[in-house]
Amino acid sequence: MIRQLSVAVFTLMLPCAFAQDAPAPAASAAAKPVAMLDVRAQAPIHGDANAGAGKAAVCGACHGPQGVAIAPNFPNLAGQSATYIYLQLKAFKGGQRNDPIMTGQAATLSDQDMRNLAAHYAALPAKPAGKPDAASRGAQLFLAGDPAKGVPPCQGCHGAAGQGPTGGWLGAPHTAWQTFPRLAGQSAFYIGQQLGDYHHGKRVGISNGKLMEGVAQNLDEADIQALGAYIQSL
Known part of the structure; x- marks a missing residue:
C-alpha cells in the first residue's frame, strides 16, 4: 500500500533545441514501450553480502551507511527482502521504474552486482x-482493510507487523511472497508518496x-496519511 506513502522521491528535466532548418526526428526514433517486469514466478534471490557491502558506499549517501535512510523521502533498505531489492534495481x-537518481545508479550495475547489493542490505x-x-x-486499514471501500488489509501481502510475509503468500506456498516489501519503519512521507504514485x-x-494500483485507487488522502503514520510507527 502506499501513496506509495511517504518514504520516497524524484523529478526529471532535459532541455533540447533544434536549428531552424533541422529536419524533424524520424518516426522510427520513437522510444519503444518498456515491457512489464512480471515477478510472479520470481525465485528467491541470493548474492554475496560482502561483495555487496563493497559496492554500497555510494548508496549510503541517500539510504544511510547502515541502510536506514538519511531523509524521509528515501526508503530504508536494511532488513528488506533481498528478492524485493533486486527486482527494484532490475526495474x-x-x-x-524511473527516477533521476536511481535510474542512473542502476544503469552501471551488472546482474550480479544487484544480487550482491540486495544480499548486503x-x-x-x-x-x-x-x-x-x-x-x-491506519491500524484498521493495515490489519483489516475497509471492505466498504474495497480496500484489502495490507497485512495480507506485507505481514501483520509490516515486516513482509514470512512464509506462503496469502496462505499458499509460493516463492512470490518474497517479492512484496517490508514496510515497517518506512517514513510516512515516503509511504505517502509511493501510495500516491500507485494511485496515479x-x-x-x-x-x-498493478495490484497496488487497484488498492490505491480506493484510498483517499486521509487514508493515505493514516497508513503512512501507522507504518512509520511499526
Whole structure:
C-alpha cells in the first residue's frame, strides 16, 4: 500500500533545441514501450553480502551507511527482502521504474552486482520498532482493510507487523511472497508518496504494481496519511 506513502522521491528535466532548418526526428526514433517486469514466478534471490557491502558506499549517501535512510523521502533498505531489492534495481535498470537518481545508479550495475547489493542490505539489522497505535485508522486499514471501500488489509501481502510475509503468500506456498516489501519503519512521507504514485498509475511497470494500483485507487488522502503514520510507527 502506499501513496506509495511517504518514504520516497524524484523529478526529471532535459532541455533540447533544434536549428531552424533541422529536419524533424524520424518516426522510427520513437522510444519503444518498456515491457512489464512480471515477478510472479520470481525465485528467491541470493548474492554475496560482502561483495555487496563493497559496492554500497555510494548508496549510503541517500539510504544511510547502515541502510536506514538519511531523509524521509528515501526508503530504508536494511532488513528488506533481498528478492524485493533486486527486482527494484532490475526495474530501474530496465526502465520499468524511473527516477533521476536511481535510474542512473542502476544503469552501471551488472546482474550480479544487484544480487550482491540486495544480499548486503537484507543482512543489515532493520530500523528498531516503534509504538503503533492499535486503535488508529491506519491500524484498521493495515490489519483489516475497509471492505466498504474495497480496500484489502495490507497485512495480507506485507505481514501483520509490516515486516513482509514470512512464509506462503496469502496462505499458499509460493516463492512470490518474497517479492512484496517490508514496510515497517518506512517514513510516512515516503509511504505517502509511493501510495500516491500507485494511485496515479505511476508505478505499474512491475506486475505487483498493478495490484497496488487497484488498492490505491480506493484510498483517499486521509487514508493515505493514516497508513503512512501507522507504518512509520511499526
